[in-house]
Amino acid sequence: MSLATDHNMAPAPLVAEDDRRATIGLEYMTYEDLEEFGRELDELRQEILDDLGQEDADYIRRVIKVQRGLEVAGRGLLYFPFIPPLWLLGVGSLSLSKILDNMEIGHNVMHGQYDWMNDPSLNSKRYEWDIVDPASNWQYQHNFLHHTYTNIHGKDRDIGYGLLRIDEDQEWSPYYLGNPLYAFVLMFIFEYGVMLHDLDVDRAKEGHETWAEFRERNRPALRKAGRQLAKDYLIFPALSGPFFLSTLAGNAIANVTRNVWAFCVIFCGHFPADVETFQQQDAENETRGQWYLRQLLGSANISGSKLFHLMTGNLSHQIEHHIFPDIPSRRYPQVAEKVRDMCERYGLKYNTGPLSRQLGSVAKKIVKLALPPRK
Amino acid sequence: MARTRSTRGLARRLLASSFVDSLTTPHSIDRFLEHVHPMLTVHDVRARVVEVTHETGLASTVVLEPNDAWDHFTPGQHVQFGVEVDGKRRIRCFSVSSSAYRDDGRFSVTVKVHPDGYVSQFLRHELRAGTLVHLSRAEGEFVLPATVPDDLLLISGGSGVTPVMSMLRSLRDGGHSRPVTFLHYARTRDDEIFAAELDEIEASCPWVTMVRVYTRTPRGQDIEGRFNVDHLKHLGHDPADTPTYVCGPAGLIAVVRDAYDEAGAAERLQLEYFKVPTIDLDAADATGTLTLDDSNQEVDNSGNTILEQAEAAGLTPEFGCRMGICHKCTTRKKFGAVRNVISGEVRADTDEEITICNNVPVGDVSVAL
Numbered sequence: 050m051s052l053a054t055d056h057n058m059a060p061a062p063l064v065a066e067d068d069r070r071a072t073i074g075l076e077y078m079t080y081e082d083l084e085e086f087g088r089e090l091d092e093l094r095q096e097i098l099d100d101l102g103q104e105d106a107d108y109i110r111r112v113i114k115v116q117r118g119l120e121v122a123g124r125g126l127l128y129f130p131f132i133p134p135l136w137l138l139g140v141g142s143l144s145l146s147k148i149l150d151n152m153e154i155g156h157n158v159m160h161g162q163y164d165w166m167n168d169p170s171l172n173s174k175r176y177e178w179d180i181v182d183p184a185s186n187w188q189y190q191h192n193f194l195h196h197t198y199t200n201i202h203g204k205d206r207d208i209g210y211g212l213l214r215i216d217e218d219q220e221w222s223p224y225y226l227g228n229p230l231y232a233f234v235l236m237f238i239f240e241y242g243v244m245l246h247d248l249d250v251d252r253a254k255e256g257h258e259t260w261a262e263f264r265e266r267n268r269p270a271l272r273k274a275g276r277q278l279a280k281d282y283l284i285f286p287a288l289s290g291p292f293f294l295s296t297l298a299g300n301a302i303a304n305v306t307r308n309v310w311a312f313c314v315i316f317c318g319h320f321p322a323d324v325e326t327f328q329q330q331d332a333e334n335e336t337r338g339q340w341y342l343r344q345l346l347g348s349a350n351i352s353g354s355k356l357f358h359l360m361t362g363n364l365s366h367q368i369e370h371h372i373f374p375d376i377p378s379r380r381y382p383q384v385a386e387k388v389r390d391m392c393e394r395y396g397l398k399y400n401t402g403p404l405s406r407q408l409g410s411v412a413k414k415i416v417k418l419a420l421p422p423r424k
Numbered sequence: 425m426a427r428t429r430s431t432r433g434l435a436r437r438l439l440a441s442s443f444v445d446s447l448t449t450p451h452s453i454d455r456f457l458e459h460v461h462p463m464l465t466v467h468d469v470r471a472r473v474v475e476v477t478h479e480t481g482l483a484s485t486v487v488l489e490p491n492d493a494w495d496h497f498t499p500g501q502h503v504q505f506g507v508e509v510d511g512k513r514r515i516r517c518f519s520v521s522s523s524a525y526r527d528d529g530r531f532s533v534t535v536k537v538h539p540d541g542y543v544s545q546f547l548r549h550e551l552r553a554g555t556l557v558h559l560s561r562a563e564g565e566f567v568l569p570a571t572v573p574d575d576l577l578l579i580s581g582g583s584g585v586t587p588v589m590s591m592l593r594s595l596r597d598g599g600h601s602r603p604v605t606f607l608h609y610a611r612t613r614d615d616e617i618f619a620a621e622l623d624e625i626e627a628s629c630p631w632v633t634m635v636r637v638y639t640r641t642p643r644g645q646d647i648e649g650r651f652n653v654d655h656l657k658h659l660g661h662d663p664a665d666t667p668t669y670v671c672g673p674a675g676l677i678a679v680v681r682d683a684y685d686e687a688g689a690a691e692r693l694q695l696e697y698f699k700v701p702t703i704d705l706d707a708a709d710a711t712g713t714l715t716l717d718d719s720n721q722e723v724d725n726s727g728n729t730i731l732e733q734a735e736a737a738g739l740t741p742e743f744g745c746r747m748g749i750c751h752k753c754t755t756r757k758k759f760g761a762v763r764n765v766i767s768g769e770v771r772a773d774t775d776e777e778i779t780i781c782n783n784v785p786v787g788d789v790s791v792a793l
Contacts, residue, residue, distance in 0.1 A: 098767060098769070106508070106512075114459050159751075164777050166513060167515070172777055173754055178450060188750070196745070197745040197747070284447060285447070
């Protein structure tokens, strides 16, 4: 098949003014190897894209059905605070529902993993999730900035979220003495952290926009947050009449449970020991192979059961997710086999471990980096 | 019956209310109801296929029983018709062919098989009674005015007969009795969709002047061959004072339009045609027109990505990575085929979302930009 255009190369995300080559991955392999590495992954990607079909569609619909069921059941059971086991069951059910909504459904749908289905209710541009942060802000910060410039200092705002010192290459200041405390608090209010992060206050602070523009840009976000807060803390509690407070408490616990869980999973995906970060100049003019390699070196997996993977939204396969962010998450185990094999062949570390170990590694880092680097 | 209907109406109004919306936010109530039963949606139009019948000339009529989210259609309108195959919803635009006076609430679309038409093939060969289809509400301006004018002229060619048939059936069932001329072109009688029913209408409706022209098998009547302006003269119609509706292939429409333009009667003419995407994957050079629909611009396809062509035309569409991973540039492609520059995959469905940073048009493409 002849192409009607020469435009058959993916543009490099970071382009240097001169034509020097990016140095990412040279400590592991040659430019030729990098080329081959990229080609292998492109091939794998195509293999999976060609294979997408009814099973993938059925899978996400099944997850959604379970999530909707858990949500309805949870909200219903919260009206029985006088039968404590039922109420507790309601809290659990609503918590699970919010976790599924945010992780296996929302996060993945908004990555465009199901755009190929052409179903408006599973479309990356239209989907909204059950969290205060609106989809559009998140997509810009997460899908675009974080997934394109993964772990590049000065470009990926997810390195410490402008709040934490999570990498040795972030300069220490006395502010970071509070590192463990900030992380601990963030864990409980994670959804507001995400929202604040995505409001991007820095843009106004650093003068890239006026405060009026900042307010205008973020008006939809505040509206979305308002609706979320009204639903959980006003309308559903009010509907339960005399049980206003217990319903409100149940909803709050469900939101916090989701926050703690999401925080743990996400921190384990990027911040355990051995995860690499990069300098901007090393990534400029990178090839597709180098882009893939940066994703691999910048992510970490969590091992666990099938159910565990589901509850993490398959972000336990963070490496595979970063390599192919828009391929349906249920395919990540399949991708993982090939990626592990490639890691072996190319002498790369495949960063994975159980939740406890990855979490421990993250915690250790947060504490250690609170202190100034030893000379 | 009346009570059931009004109770249902009340329930629907409640479910569609902003109060319910505030309970189900950020999702619509439909995203819950559909799990109880797929036809139970309040906003999304869905229908169950009741019957698929094969007409002559490789056309199929699909009778649909829509759910309550469907409101009426006006004869001449079309619907977006979506079927799910291998997990993917494929959408095509089909005109409603049935009478607006069916009292069972059902309606039909009639579709001719197109050799490259995935959905039309599917309709003919695979679609069974009981299948659920996704619909839009009825759309389109190709409709008769509330007061149907005297001396109405309906011209159709080939499968363009479907919306006109819906008009004719509705006029008949609605007790219309003012003169209507029905001028239809088909290649042969075997190719003619609805031939038997047209015979029947001809026999039973004295107010219809029915003229059917078979372009490949002349019948020795005064009017033969493809449409030309003499056909109107023979029928005693002056374009200047005959409200005319024409639907058919681009060729027929062009000739009719020229005739009316020449007579200075362009405003008398309503026309409708459905484009079929032209896909030439072997073309070495970029062909066709890229229509930037929301901004009313047309540019010659330069072979670059849609994002680049839109930018060259002065637009500033949203984009992110420009490498197809972040989906920030996802845009609705309304019509035509595009090829992904990285994977080579070609997507040709009507109304589907594509990333514009890594897709190039193949032939004529229209996008919502």
